[in-house]
Amino acid sequence: MDNLDAWLRKSLDTIKKAHWYRQVKTIASPPGPVIQIQGKTLINFASNDYLGLAHHPQVRAAAIAAIEAQGTGTTGSRLVSGHRSLHDRLETKLAQLKQTEAALVYSSGYLANLGAIAAVVGPRDLILGDAYNHSSLKNGGKLSGATCMDYRHGDLAHLEMLLQSHRSSYRRCLITTDSVFSMDGDLAPLPQIQALAQQYEAVLLVDEAHGTGVLGKNGAGAVAHYGCDRTNLIQVGTLSKALGSLGGYVAGSQTLIEFLKNRSAPWIYTTALSPADTAAAIAAIDLLAQEPQRLTHLTHHREYLQSQLPPSSLFPSDSAILCIKMPSPSQALALSQALQNQGFFVPAIRPPTVPTSRLRLSLMATHTQAQLEQLLHHLRPLLSALNEDPV
Numbered sequence: 280m281d282n283l284d285a286w287l288r289k290s291l292d293t294i295k296k297a298h299w300y301r302q303v304k305t306i307a308s309p310p311g312p313v314i315q316i317q318g319k320t321l322i323n324f325a326s327n328d329y330l331g332l333a334h335h336p337q338v339r340a341a342a343i344a345a346i347e348a349q350g351t352g353t354t355g356s357r358l359v360s361g362h363r364s365l366h367d368r369l370e371t372k373l374a375q376l377k378q379t380e381a382a383l384v385y386s387s388g389y390l391a392n393l394g395a396i397a398a399v400v401g402p403r404d405l406i407l408g409d410a411y412n413h414s415s416l417k418n419g420g421k422l423s424g425a426t427c428m429d430y431r432h433g434d435l436a437h438l439e440m441l442l443q444s445h446r447s448s449y450r451r452c453l454i455t456t457d458s459v460f461s462m463d464g465d466l467a468p469l470p471q472i473q474a475l476a477q478q479y480e481a482v483l484l485v486d487e488a489h490g491t492g493v494l495g496k497n498g499a500g501a502v503a504h505y506g507c508d509r510t511n512l513i514q515v516g517t518l519s520k521a522l523g524s525l526g527g528y529v530a531g532s533q534t535l536i537e538f539l540k541n542r543s544a545p546w547i548y549t550t551a552l553s554p555a556d557t558a559a560a561i562a563a564i565d566l567l568a569q570e571p572q573r574l575t576h577l578t579h580h581r582e583y584l585q586s587q588l589p590p591s592s593l594f595p596s597d598s599a600i601l602c603i604k605m606p607s608p609s610q611a612l613a614l615s616q617a618l619q620n621q622g623f624f625v626p627a628i629r630p631p632t633v634p635t636s637r638l639r640l641s642l643m644a645t646h647t648q649a650q651l652e653q654l655l656h657h658l659r660p661l662l663s664a665l666n667e668d669p670v
């Protein structure tokens with residue numbers, strides 16, 4: 280009797296019955312605003328490569344040069360035999376970008392969140408997180424053993440109520456939030472959250488996965504956009520979205536980084552970031568300042584689409600993520616499929632990932648105005664048909 284497969288078959292059947300079953304799609308072209316997917320050429324509105332740096336000649340050249348000089352693998356963890364001067368250079372650049380004393384790179388953004396949260400708080404502590412936080416923040420909370428409570432999305436009054444009722448029963452308190460919410464595109468009210476953190480002696484951890492490269496001067500992120508105080512602030516992010524590479528980081532005080540190097544298991548017990556990924560991220564950060572027009576285009580693209588689509592059909596967004604409301608999961612799927620037939624890759628995001636269905640457009644600096652106009656041309660009739668025939 281094959282217990283394992285029997286258990287898993289049963290679970291998979293449940294997943295399929297709930298229409299939650301998921302499968303990979305093969306992309307057969309380099310990253311960009313036009314991709315080949317399952318034999319079709321589509322205009323791509325599903326990439327996190329917001330600035331178009333994942334295929335930039337300078338970024339590719341830096342990665343290739345690093346491989347030629349240093350090989351493909353780092354052969355050890357940072358504290359044993361994996362540390363290279365490239366890591367120091369990247370961490371210095373990240374600290375400059377984030378205006379912090381120091382930074383530390385992890386093998387992914389997911390690990391950076393697990394590693395930072397579980398190091399800073401433990402079983403005697405409290406974590407208050409936005410209900411829409413990324414999976415890595417939620418699982419970081421679980422890993423830490425702290426008591427985790429969610430406040431309603433963006434709801435400062437609810438956050439304050441939880442602080443009032445519970446803060447004094449715990450040793451430390453960490454508030455966690457995405458800066459740009461990955462499935463919605465809206466921003467967390469960071470200055471107000473920081474004021475509450477200050478008032479209740481809590482520390483704020485902000486995940487800039489979708490803010491870095493997209494907000495603030497030179498794409499420094501939402502923290503820079505709002506001009507947040509860097510004290511009692513932990514900035515986490517990824518190298519794998521607007522920076523076009525792979526890896527994650529934590530930026531903050533020298534003391535925080537020194538502590539993580541001694542207490543963050545997901546950093547200590549994993550192999551150091553590869554030379555290619557490290558060099559690519561360095562080149563991408565340099566490009567933020569060298570080619571600021573990329574961010575200007577990206578912002579323009581969002582504002583243009585917002586000006587052209589009915590405001591009532593859109594979720595609020597100040598980022599590269601723009602979501603269109605869909606009345607039901609089946610209609611979200613049908614519109615995504617219709618757009619795909621017309622040459623556009625626009626994913627439908629449905630429960631249980633999000634509470635309400637939507638089409639999620641990820642914009643890129645390298646989209647052309649003509650591509651946006653083509654999208655609108657095909658999207659408008661589909662949206663009007665929805666309104667005439669609501670289900």
Ligand SMILES: *Cc1c(COP(=O)(O)O)cnc(C)c1O
Nearest residue numbers: 387388389413461488517519526
């Ligand atoms: C993508 C993402 C991460 C994880 O980053 P990776 O480098 O891909 O592991 C963490 N937080 C948020 C909000 C994300 O969107």
